[in-house]
Amino acid sequence: MIIDKLIDAIKQKQNPTVVGLDPRINFVPSFITEKYYEKYGYTPKAVAKSFYKFNKYIIDEIYDIVPAVKPQIAMYERYGTEGLKAYEKTCIYAKEKGLIVIGDIKRSDITSTAEAYSDGHIGKVTIGENEYSGFEQDFITLNPYLGSDSVTPYLEDCKKYEKGLFILAKTSNPNSGEIQDLKVGDKHIYEIVGEYIEKWGSELVGKYGYSSVGAVVGATHPEQATALRKLMPHTFFLVPGYGAQGGKAEDLAVCFKDGIGAIVNSSRGIIGAHLKDEYKDCFNDEKDFARAARQAAVNMKTNLKRCIEI
Amino acid sequence: MIIDKLIDAIKQKQNPTVVGLDPRINFVPSFITEKYYEKYGYTPKAVAKSFYKFNKYIIDEIYDIVPAVKPQIAMYERYGTEGLKAYEKTCIYAKEKGLIVIGDIKRSDITSTAEAYSDGHIGKVTIGENEYSGFEQDFITLNPYLGSDSVTPYLEDCKKYEKGLFILAKTSNPNSGEIQDLKVGDKHIYEIVGEYIEKWGSELVGKYGYSSVGAVVGATHPEQATALRKLMPHTFFLVPGYGAQGGKAEDLAVCFKDGIGAIVNSSRGIIGAHLKDEYKDCFNDEKDFARAARQAAVNMKTNLKRCIEI
Numbered sequence: 001m002i003i004d005k006l007i008d009a010i011k012q013k014q015n016p017t018v019v020g021l022d023p024r025i026n027f028v029p030s031f032i033t034e035k036y037y038e039k040y041g042y043t044p045k046a047v048a049k050s051f052y053k054f055n056k057y058i059i060d061e062i063y064d065i066v067p068a069v070k071p072q073i074a075m076y077e078r079y080g081t082e083g084l085k086a087y088e089k090t091c092i093y094a095k096e097k098g099l100i101v102i103g104d105i106k107r108s109d110i111t112s113t114a115e116a117y118s119d120g121h122i123g124k125v126t127i128g129e130n131e132y133s134g135f136e137q138d139f140i141t142l143n144p145y146l147g148s149d150s151v152t153p154y155l156e157d158c159k160k161y162e163k164g165l166f167i168l169a170k171t172s173n174p175n176s177g178e179i180q181d182l183k184v185g186d187k188h189i190y191e192i193v194g195e196y197i198e199k200w201g202s203e204l205v206g207k208y209g210y211s212s213v214g215a216v217v218g219a220t221h222p223e224q225a226t227a228l229r230k231l232m233p234h235t236f237f238l239v240p241g242y243g244a245q246g247g248k249a250e251d252l253a254v255c256f257k258d259g260i261g262a263i264v265n266s267s268r269g270i271i272g273a274h275l276k277d278e279y280k281d282c283f284n285d286e287k288d289f290a291r292a293a294r295q296a297a298v299n300m301k302t303n304l305k306r307c308i309e310i
Numbered sequence: 311m312i313i314d315k316l317i318d319a320i321k322q323k324q325n326p327t328v329v330g331l332d333p334r335i336n337f338v339p340s341f342i343t344e345k346y347y348e349k350y351g352y353t354p355k356a357v358a359k360s361f362y363k364f365n366k367y368i369i370d371e372i373y374d375i376v377p378a379v380k381p382q383i384a385m386y387e388r389y390g391t392e393g394l395k396a397y398e399k400t401c402i403y404a405k406e407k408g409l410i411v412i413g414d415i416k417r418s419d420i421t422s423t424a425e426a427y428s429d430g431h432i433g434k435v436t437i438g439e440n441e442y443s444g445f446e447q448d449f450i451t452l453n454p455y456l457g458s459d460s461v462t463p464y465l466e467d468c469k470k471y472e473k474g475l476f477i478l479a480k481t482s483n484p485n486s487g488e489i490q491d492l493k494v495g496d497k498h499i500y501e502i503v504g505e506y507i508e509k510w511g512s513e514l515v516g517k518y519g520y521s522s523v524g525a526v527v528g529a530t531h532p533e534q535a536t537a538l539r540k541l542m543p544h545t546f547f548l549v550p551g552y553g554a555q556g557g558k559a560e561d562l563a564v565c566f567k568d569g570i571g572a573i574v575n576s577s578r579g580i581i582g583a584h585l586k587d588e589y590k591d592c593f594n595d596e597k598d599f600a601r602a603a604r605q606a607a608v609n610m611k612t613n614l615k616r617c618i619e620i
Contacts, residue, residue, distance in 0.1 A: 042438025128352025175457030
């Protein structure tokens with residue numbers, strides 16, 4: 001069960017952190033980009049090659065201290081098919097280094113279309129007698145707005161290929177409440193969605209009592225997270241919004257239960273650390289950018305562990 | 311304004327149909343696949359090349375009678391980056407033939423991530439002094455679960471690059487009601503979302519009184535469609551669910567107002583027509599598969615025009 005592997009890795013590394021691999025061109029040091037601009041011109045291909053190289057440096061510096069990475073596919077899709085090749089290769093490289101890969105894709109569609117996404121992201125396609133994976137991910141994120149039959153195809157692939165999901169319940173953005181906080185009778189939409197997620201995951205519960213079908217619960221909404229933690233005893237939380245978006249370690253401690261139950265994401269705070277005043281002085285050669293990311297990941301772990309005993 | 315171009319094309323071709331370019335490998339005749347299997351083996355590349363060739367045949371047969379196509383990106387993403395190249399090329403070819411391209415991508419994410427999706431799908435990226443489009447689409451579909459700040463970046467690109475959106479209000483699948491039909495006070499979620507869509511589109515209303523920010527409203531739910539048509543006077547509807555999913559022309563007439571106001575999608579019913587008994591006899595050589603698609607598109611137009619006067 002993939003959720004057990006994730007929890008084992010969190011326990012072993014004593015770190016409930018996932019590093020968001022969401023590259024932007026201004027994060028990538030010029031010693032990387034210049035080489036590719038020279039070779040491929042100012043093209044999406046050069047940017048994609050730069051992203052992959054950037055990610056490799058980061059992964060090499062953090063794979064021994066964090067259990068998982070979460071590449072955000074949009075950052076690669078921005079550069080079309082060339083960008084997506086960098087996404088594909090990043091997932092493969094992270095897995096090679098023993099990291100669990102959470103593909104942040106937030107897809108949503110009707111059953112027949114969900115089957116296609118599921119094949120491409122967590123399942124396989126058969127061509128002649130050959131089997132292929134489109135992208136190599138352990139977990140993917142999904143949007144629940146279309147209801148149960150938009151999730152079913154993924155559940156089947158989770159069982160068959162030992163994969164997992166994180167489905168949006170309460171997102172970290174400022175306007176998330178417009179729909180998610182609406183009240184139906186005495187329940188909020190995020191709670192109703194939470195109950196569905198708990199049900200969808202009921203056949204995928206592992207040895208720690210958590211399901212491979214998890215939920216996305218933003219660190220920026222501690223009140224809602226507290227309600228969801230009670231309502232979803234078997235659901236593991238992926239918690240975005242820490243750091244750059246304003247979520248604090250104290251606030252997100254409510255997502256945990258006996259030291260497990262959640263993994264906290266930081267993207268810009270880690271992979272963009274070398275651009276922050278806080279790290280600039282210690283890592284003043286741009287070639288040290290990934291060491292700044294490592295330091296930021298260590299600091300995040302220390303900060304989380306003040307509030308959460310794993 | 312892209313919505314005006316879409317309505318002009320519907321009027322000119324007297325046809326409110328969009329053809330869903332959602333290829334599956336079993337739809338593609340063997341005279342296409344065999345050539346690519348021979349050249350590239352049983353690989354995603356061979357499937358992707360087959361999809362693009364298949365789509366080209368279909369587009370060549372229908373571009374003069376339908377105003378738009380709607381490729382479903384999942385069908386391509388299923389085959390990883392190779393598949394997505396076929397998506398990219400399909401969009402470009404359809405535009406070359408004068409068709410309006412609705413990219414069915416149903417993306418959803420927080421502002422900073424939505425900016426990346428928007429850049430890649432309807433905006434541009436700047437690299438050095440060069441500008442690039444990731445994918446060439448006129449409209450894209452979006453999921454509203456994250457709220458206004460997840461939509462804002464796209465609205466800016468719609469204005470800047472003359473593009474449009476179709477945002478999910480009430481989807482065509484059987485379980486769509488689980489969240490979308492919930493009642494908050496006296497309003498359903500799909501109505502609340504409908505009101506947001508009407509608001510999001512308010513600065514993009516064109517000469518026919520419709521906005522370039524449209525809504526997805528399933529043909530399988532005539533009651534909800536009737537309510538939404540009243541609630542959203544400036545919102546153009548993209549109507550999935552006709553044919554294979556059970557939606558009938560009589561039912562979806564409520565999406566129209568004075569002969570305009572909606573475009574109806576059919577995917578399998580058109581691009582898979584050659585596999586249906588109804589068309590098999592007339593188009594018995596597999597090389598005629600695209601002519602079967604044309605005939606199905608003509609029949610759909612005739613069927614819709616029985617109920618809708620454009």
